[in-house]
Every structure is written in C-alpha cells, then in structure tokens.
Amino acid sequence: MTEPFASRMIKVNQARHWARLMEMAEIGAIPGPTDADRGVNRACLTRLDREARRLLIGWARDIGLSVSVDSMANLFLRLEGQDTEAEPVLTGSHMDTQPRGGRFDGIWGVLAGLEAVQAIREGSIWPRRPIEIVAWTNEEGGRFAPGCMGSMAWSGSEPANRWDAVIDSDGVSFRAALEQHLAEEADLPRRPLGPVGKAKPVAYIEAHIEQGPILEAEQLDIGIVTGIQGSRWFNVEIRGKTDHAGTTPLGLRHDAVQDMIRAINALNTLTHDPEDILRFTVGRIEVLPGSSNTVADTARFTIDLRHPDAAILLSKGDAIPQTVEAALQDCSASVSETFNAAPRQFQHDVLDAIARAAQLNEARYRHLMSGAFHDAQFLASVCPTGMIFAPSRAGISHHPAEYSSPEQLARGTQVLASTLLDLASR
Amino acid sequence: MTEPFASRMIKVNQARHWARLMEMAEIGAIPGPTDADRGVNRACLTRLDREARRLLIGWARDIGLSVSVDSMANLFLRLEGQDTEAEPVLTGSHMDTQPRGGRFDGIWGVLAGLEAVQAIREGSIWPRRPIEIVAWTNEEGGRFAPGCMGSMAWSGSEPANRWDAVIDSDGVSFRAALEQHLAEEADLPRRPLGPVGKAKPVAYIEAHIEQGPILEAEQLDIGIVTGIQGSRWFNVEIRGKTDHAGTTPLGLRHDAVQDMIRAINALNTLTHDPEDILRFTVGRIEVLPGSSNTVADTARFTIDLRHPDAAILLSKGDAIPQTVEAALQDCSASVSETFNAAPRQFQHDVLDAIARAAQLNEARYRHLMSGAFHDAQFLASVCPTGMIFAPSRAGISHHPAEYSSPEQLARGTQVLASTLLDLASR
Numbered sequence: 001m002t003e004p005f006a007s008r009m010i011k012v013n014q015a016r017h018w019a020r021l022m023e024m025a026e027i028g029a030i031p032g033p034t035d036a037d038r039g040v041n042r043a044c045l046t047r048l049d050r051e052a053r054r055l056l057i058g059w060a061r062d063i064g065l066s067v068s069v070d071s072m073a074n075l076f077l078r079l080e081g082q083d084t085e086a087e088p089v090l091t092g093s094h095m096d097t098q099p100r101g102g103r104f105d106g107i108w109g110v111l112a113g114l115e116a117v118q119a120i121r122e123g124s125i126w127p128r129r130p131i132e133i134v135a136w137t138n139e140e141g142g143r144f145a146p147g148c149m150g151s152m153a154w155s156g157s158e159p160a161n162r163w164d165a166v167i168d169s170d171g172v173s174f175r176a177a178l179e180q181h182l183a184e185e186a187d188l189p190r191r192p193l194g195p196v197g198k199a200k201p202v203a204y205i206e207a208h209i210e211q212g213p214i215l216e217a218e219q220l221d222i223g224i225v226t227g228i229q230g231s232r233w234f235n236v237e238i239r240g241k242t243d244h245a246g247t248t249p250l251g252l253r254h255d256a257v258q259d260m261i262r263a264i265n266a267l268n269t270l271t272h273d274p275e276d277i278l279r280f281t282v283g284r285i286e287v288l289p290g291s292s293n294t295v296a297d298t299a300r301f302t303i304d305l306r307h308p309d310a311a312i313l314l315s316k317g318d319a320i321p322q323t324v325e326a327a328l329q330d331c332s333a334s335v336s337e338t339f340n341a342a343p344r345q346f347q348h349d350v351l352d353a354i355a356r357a358a359q360l361n362e363a364r365y366r367h368l369m370s371g372a373f374h375d376a377q378f379l380a381s382v383c384p385t386g387m388i389f390a391p392s393r394a395g396i397s398h399h400p401a402e403y404s405s406p407e408q409l410a411r412g413t414q415v416l417a418s419t420l421l422d423l424a425s426r
Numbered sequence: 427m428t429e430p431f432a433s434r435m436i437k438v439n440q441a442r443h444w445a446r447l448m449e450m451a452e453i454g455a456i457p458g459p460t461d462a463d464r465g466v467n468r469a470c471l472t473r474l475d476r477e478a479r480r481l482l483i484g485w486a487r488d489i490g491l492s493v494s495v496d497s498m499a500n501l502f503l504r505l506e507g508q509d510t511e512a513e514p515v516l517t518g519s520h521m522d523t524q525p526r527g528g529r530f531d532g533i534w535g536v537l538a539g540l541e542a543v544q545a546i547r548e549g550s551i552w553p554r555r556p557i558e559i560v561a562w563t564n565e566e567g568g569r570f571a572p573g574c575m576g577s578m579a580w581s582g583s584e585p586a587n588r589w590d591a592v593i594d595s596d597g598v599s600f601r602a603a604l605e606q607h608l609a610e611e612a613d614l615p616r617r618p619l620g621p622v623g624k625a626k627p628v629a630y631i632e633a634h635i636e637q638g639p640i641l642e643a644e645q646l647d648i649g650i651v652t653g654i655q656g657s658r659w660f661n662v663e664i665r666g667k668t669d670h671a672g673t674t675p676l677g678l679r680h681d682a683v684q685d686m687i688r689a690i691n692a693l694n695t696l697t698h699d700p701e702d703i704l705r706f707t708v709g710r711i712e713v714l715p716g717s718s719n720t721v722a723d724t725a726r727f728t729i730d731l732r733h734p735d736a737a738i739l740l741s742k743g744d745a746i747p748q749t750v751e752a753a754l755q756d757c758s759a760s761v762s763e764t765f766n767a768a769p770r771q772f773q774h775d776v777l778d779a780i781a782r783a784a785q786l787n788e789a790r791y792r793h794l795m796s797g798a799f800h801d802a803q804f805l806a807s808v809c810p811t812g813m814i815f816a817p818s819r820a821g822i823s824h825h826p827a828e829y830s831s832p833e834q835l836a837r838g839t840q841v842l843a844s845t846l847l848d849l850a851s852r
Binding site for chain 2: 261277302
C-alpha cells in the first residue's frame with residue numbers, strides 16, 4: 001500500500017544532502033580542473049574509508065539511528081520501527097571508490113538513505129517497520145578483486161572466507177586489512193553476518209547514479225532498474241622465461257608479453273559482437289620483471305566480461321581458457337575465474353512501488369537495465385529488490401568527471417524516501 | 427709491447443676471486459633452488475649498492491689502491507704507476523643488477539679488475555702506467571632508464587644532468603637518489619667527471635660474461651669482442667579515456683589497452699626480420715588506472731630495438747613513431763627516444779693485445795660481436811677500447827640462473843691481467 005498522504009508530507013533537504021556529499025568527497029579527494037571535476041580515491045578498508053564511515057556514523061547518531069557492524073565490516077544504521085520485531089526495509093550502497101573515481105558512485109546511495117530517513121523523521125512519521133541503511137564493504141574491487149565482497153558474503157553467494165588470501169598491490173591480504181579495520185572499529189556494536197532471523201529484509205532498495213547516458217539524453221529524472229546484466233571476471237597469467245633483450249634471438253624466446261598480445265588478440269576475436277552488447281575489457285596488466293631490456297617471464301591481465309543474456313555470458317566466458325591456450329606460441333598460461341554474477345531480473349512489486357513513488361513526486365522516469373553490477377545483484381537472491389538511478393552527466397563514471405547535479409540527486413532521494421516509507425508502512 | 431716474461435710471473439688466485447664474487451652476491455641475494463641458481467637484485471644508488479661499494483673499497487684499500495668518486499658516483503680504484511704522470515689504463519664494469527638478475531653480469535668485470543691488479547702486485551711487478559678500476563653507475567637501467575648513465579656522462583655522450591627528472595617506480599628522481607648517494611659517500615675523495623687532463627685513459631678494457639651461448643657451445647675460454655650492436659630505446663604513452671567497463675559500449679570507448687595492442691601488433695610487423703637479427707622487445711608495460719572494471723585511460727610501454735647495422739637501426743627506429751600513430755584507433759600517443767647507442771667497432775690494436783694475452787695464457791678464444799650494450803660502447807669514443815667475454819652457461823643472463831664457473835672466470839681474469847700489464851707497460 002502506498003501512503004500518499006504521508007508521502008506528501010516528507011521532503012528531502014537538497015542543500016543538506018548536497019553539503020554532505022561534498023563533505024564526504026573531501027575524504028580521498030582528487031583535485032580537478034573545475035568544481036564539477038573533483039574526483040575521489042577512497043579504497044576500501046583504508047584509513048580514508050574509516051574516516052568516511054566515522055563521518056557517516058556521526059550524522060546517523062545525530063538523528064537517532066543505531067549503529068552496528070558485521071564480520072565483513074558491512075555497516076548498518078537503523079531507524080527503529082513502531083514494531084521493533086518487524087523485518088526491516090533495507091536501503092544503501094557502498095562508500096569505496098575506484099582508484100580514480102568520482103564523488104557519487106556508491107556514496108550517493110548511502111547518503112540518499114540517510115537523507116530519506118531524516119526526511120521521514122522530520123515529517124513526524126514513524127513507520128511500522130524499521131528502516132536500515134547499509135554501507136557494503138568493497139563493492140568496487142579496486143583494491144581487492146573482485147568487488148561486492150560484502151554483499152556476496154552477507155547474502156550467502158560466497159563463503160565469507162573466500163577472499164582471505166586476495167592481496168592488494170602492496171601485498172596486504174584482504175583478511176589482514178579486514179581484521180585491522182574491525183579492530184579499529186571495535187567500539188561499534190557487532191551484529192551477525194547475513195539475513196538471519198529478524199535481520200532478513202522485506203525489501204532492498206538501492207539508489208545509484210546511472211553510470212550511463214540514457215536518463216540525461218532523454219531528460220528524465222530517474223530510472224527504475226529492471227535488472228542487472230551478468231558479469232564474469234577472470235585473471236590470466238602467462239608464464240615464459242626471462243632473457244637478455246640484446247642477445248636472445250626472437251625465435252629462441254619465451255616472451256610473456258608477446259604471448260599476452262596473442263591471447264588478447266584472440267579474445268578480441270572471440271568476444272567480437274556486431275551489436276556491441278557484449279562488453280569485454282582488459283583493465284589491468286602487470287608485466288614482470290618489468291625491465292625494458294629484459295624479456296618478460298610473466299604477464300598477468302584481467303578480463304571483465306558482461307552480457308544481459310545468461311546463455312551468451314556462459315558460452316563466451318567458458319571459451320576463454322581454451323582461447324587463451326590456443327593463442328599461446330612460446331609460453332604457458334593459467335586462467336582463473338574470480339567473479340561470476342548471473343544476470344538478474346528484479347521483481348515487479350518493488351518496481352511498481354518505485355514507479356508509484358515517482359508518480360507521487362512528479363518525477364519523469366523510465367525502466368532500464370543496469371550495465372554495471374551492484375550489491376543489489378546479490379541482495380536479489382535474499383529479498384525483493386529494486387534500484388533507483390539518477391542521471392549521470394554524459395554517462396561518465398569511474399572518473400573524476402563523474403557528475404550529477406544537486407537537483408537530480410535530491411529528486412532521486414525524494415523518490416527513494418517515498419518508496420521506503422511505502423514499503424516500511426506495509 | 428707485450429712483456430711475456432712479466433706476464434708469466436702473474437697468476438690470478440681463482441679461490442680468492444670466486445670467494446669475493448660469492449660474498450658480493452650476498453648483497454641483494456635472491457634465493458635459488460640450487461647453489462648455481464642464486465640471483466641478485468641490487469639496484470643502483472640503493473642501500474645495497476652502497477653496501478656493495480663499501481665491500482669493494484675495503485678490499486681495494488687492503489691492497490693499497492686509492493679511492494675516488496666523481497659527480498655521477500662512478501667509483502675509481504687506482505694502482506699508482508711508476509710514472510705517476512702517465513695516463514692510466516682503465517678497466518672495470520658495473521655493480522648494479524637487473525631486478526631479477528644474476529651474480530656475474532657487471533660485477534665480474536669489476537672484481538676481475540681488482541684480482542688482476544692484485545695478481546700484478548703479488549708478482550712484484552710495478553707497471554709504468556697507473557691502472558684504474560672503475561665501477562660505472564647505473565649500467566642496467568633497471569631502476570632508472572636508460573642504462574649506462576655513468577659512462578655516458580663520463581664520456582660526454584650526454585650531459586650529466588640529462589636524467590635528473592627520470593623517476594623510479596617509487597617516484598624517486600635520479601637526481602635525488604644520486605645526491606643522497608653522494609652525501610652518504612661524502613667521506614670518499616672526489617675527482618672531476620670525465621677524461622680530463624691526466625685522467626684520459628690510454629685504453630679501456632672491460633671484462634664481462636658473454637650473456638649468449640656461443641663460447642660455451644664452441645668450448646672456448648674467452649671471446650674477444652670486436653664491437654657492440656646498436657641499441658635504441660623508446661617510451662610510448664597511449665592516452666585514451668576511462669569509462670565504466672559494464673556500461674560503455676566498445677564502439678564508444680577510447681581504450682588505451684586496446685590501442686596499445688594495436689600499436690604492438692603494428693610494431694611486430696615493422697620489426698619482423700626473417701633472419702632474426704633485429705631484436706625488438708617490449709619489456710615493461712604500465713596500465714592506468716589499473717582497475718579490472720575500468721577502461722584504461724593510459725597505457726605505457728617500452729621498446730628496446732637493436733641491430734649491428736647502423737642503417738637498419740636508423741630506418742626501423744625512425745619508423746616507430748609513425749607506426750604507432752597509424753595503428754591507433756581511438757586514442758592519441760606520444761613516443762620519446764630515451765637511449766641511442768650507435769653500433770661500435772673496437773680498434774685492432776686493443777683486440778690484438780687481448781689476443782696475445784690469450785695466446786700467452788693458452789686460452790682458447792674467438793672474436794665475436796656483443797648483442798648486449800656495455801659501458802665500453804661509450805668509452806670507445808674516448809680511447810681505444812676492448813672487451814673480454816667469459817662463457818655463460820646456456821647463454822642465460824638477466825636471470826638468477828646466470829652462471830659461469832670459477833675456472834671460466836679465473837681464466838678470463840688471467841687474460842685481463844696480462845692485457846692490463848701489457849698496456850700499462852707501454
């Protein structure tokens with residue numbers, strides 16, 4: 001049931017919401033040429049991440065929310081319901097960024113949840129169900145690959161110890177970083193990991209910037225996300241032999257760089273899609289020993305493969321190891337899959353609730369698929385799930401030029417607030 | 427003039443020579459599976475480099491050599507001649523290694539000089555000319571590219587401040603590293619940079635391992651190097667635009683990795699040589715921002731190009747920028763040349779002196795070209811120059827498995843000692 005009367009009484013505060021976003025963006029700020037080009041580099045489980053979380057916790061406590069953390073460092077802020085035993089409505093996103101990321105990807109969803117809850121309280125409305133705001137750990141995967149570790153472990157998609165040995169570029173393991181982080185947050189109440197008992201949400205709503213150009217191009221206010229395309233990540237390691245670049249004829253080499261080039265050429269052919277729907281990306285390359293006059297003995301690269309059709313994602317992804325193998329001339333290779341998120345369709349009742357909230361607030365909207373993966377992809381296996389997109393300027397994301405205006409974000413947050421109130425009132 | 431009588435009286439000490447090589451190899455040691463597979467990682471101008479130099483200086487002072495350092499941190503150890511005003515004979519090599527290098531590349535030439543001088547002293551011979559042993563700074567170029575900075579600056583091939591702004595992988599500039607190093611060696615006497623006045627050598631002889639398979643295959647003791655093939659180094663930077671790997675169609679990307687692949691494919695075609703004499707190597711690749719789910723906006727790679735024929739090296743090297751440019755589809759690129767060492771032929775009188783020394787010591791020898799560049803390449807523009815190669819097991823170099831036996835190295839050192847004595851007696 002929607003509650004049009006109550007929803008009309010709540011009004012998010014655009015200035016406050018934007019000021020919080022900008023204050024948060026100072027933590028890990030990357031200077032930019034213009035005010036709308038300042039980026040953020042805030043990797044998960046770092047000092048900066050903890051600083052950002054403390055800032056959020058301060059704001060949450062100021063409006064009476066209770067704080068708790070689980071063993072994956074997922075952070076929860078709870079507005080108690082009239083019925084303290086009722087299952088909560090969950091909203092949120094993540095606070096970590098790409099290494100040269102923007103000010104809105106992830107953090108907007110968390111602060112939109114906070115602003116929505118504050119607007120509900122300021123409307124003197126006390127919903128029946130608790131509303132919880134969550135900040136999931138390591139959604140981006142920029143420091144520790146893959147992303148979505150917090151939501152995958154919470155939802156049971158993967159065991160929580162799955163990534164213990166994953167190391168960052170400084171050789172620090174995910175387990176070590178997580179334990180240090182939890183030790184520094186030992187003053188925060190701990191909660192069990194996962195949707196256990198009364199912690200199982202009745203619904204999860206994630207607000208996020210679009211990270212694509214559609215809403216801006218069509219001059220719309222929000223996107224109602226119908227589902228998320230599937231993603232598969234792979235690590236490839238090519239192993240050859242070092243040799244002196246001046247003395248070793250090419251015919252006698254086992255050059256890991258040259259076999260990597262052959263492998264990527266073959267993968268480009270494998271993933272060629274005349275309709276340009278299949279997304280194939282090599283975003284990280286490492287070559288060892290990395291000396292200009294030494295033939296490389298090791299080349300590592302990552303593959304990010306995405307498609308909305310599960311069958312295509314399955315067949316193309318499964319063909320990767322043999323494609324790499326067949327392309328090698330002088331070296332050997334190993335291919336390991338590090339992430340596999342199946343395409344996900346969201347349920348109609350949540351999508352309908354968002355659409356009603358948009359109509360109520362006179363927001364222009366459309367339905368669309370998400371090209372990016374999100375924590376919502378894993379939540380959808382636990383409870384009815386939906387996402388609200390705000391427009392992204394020129395579709396730019398994962399870059400300091402990522403931008404959405406104060407008005408666009410406030411409008412999205414307003415729709416989120418109405419949706420949360422609707423769901424929490426049922 | 428050779429001095430067969432005197433030369434017969436000098437005998438290098440194989441056990442002492444090997445023991446010093448092994449003690450030196452402990453500084454920066456890389457553990458290996460067998461005793462003959464222990465490598466060394468000793469980058470120039472590091473704490474390890476200074477530790478190695480101090481060990482060498484201690485040995486040199488024990489046998490009465492005087493020590494001095496120039497403004498490029500090139501280190502000189504001098505055995506005074508009967509005629510203190512005579513121009514010296516110079517020998518030596520370098521002490522730095524590749525990141526995963528061996529125990530012999532470079533350091534053998536320095537310690538062979540020391541052993542040769544000690545053998546001459548122990549033979550109670552006092553040559554007319556001074557003999558100086560030099561350890562050139564940064565021959566490898568592994569930490570700061572390019573290599574041979576010390577010998578290039580000393581010989582006047584490049585100005586000494588040419589590489590001030592070159593940075594290592596930690597962002598430390600060559601100038602800063604050099605100044606720190608010189609500050610820590612402030613107790614050592616300083617000498618002017620270059621072959622000024624009486625410092626101009628009458629000849630330069632460099633002992634070095636072959637780093638190729640020929641001497642071992644032909645069961646020879648030494649190689650007399652007739653010249654060094656030319657080398658050109660380039661840095662290529664491809665600049666595109668970051669985008670989200672999930673949301674951006676391939677047709678709209680400016681993917682620096684994909685244009686790098688196109689460029690290397692085109693360069694492979696440009697440098698294809700059916701005779702396999704042209705050496706083309708991409709040994710270092712860097713991709714930014716380096717996140718698996720972000721399209722890269724920057725890809726950098728190095729090119730190492732070598733050929734013994736100056737005309738071929740000129741035409742192929744000069745075609746590199748336009749080849750890269752033509753291969754790009756969505757990005758822009760800049761190509762800069764960082765090193766250019768023309769092919770070099772050594773003079774006959776020095777080659778003949780080495781051949782006579784080999785005959786005198788009953789060493790089996792042949793003449794050959796060097797595929798690797800060496801400091802000798804730049805010394806040859808200053809004075810008559812020659813090189814003595816010792817065999818390399820399986821031709822392996824720039825790798826922990828690099829190996830030459832105690833007998834092979836002692837024999838090469840013996841030929842060096844006789845050659846130095848000959849040249850210093852003239």
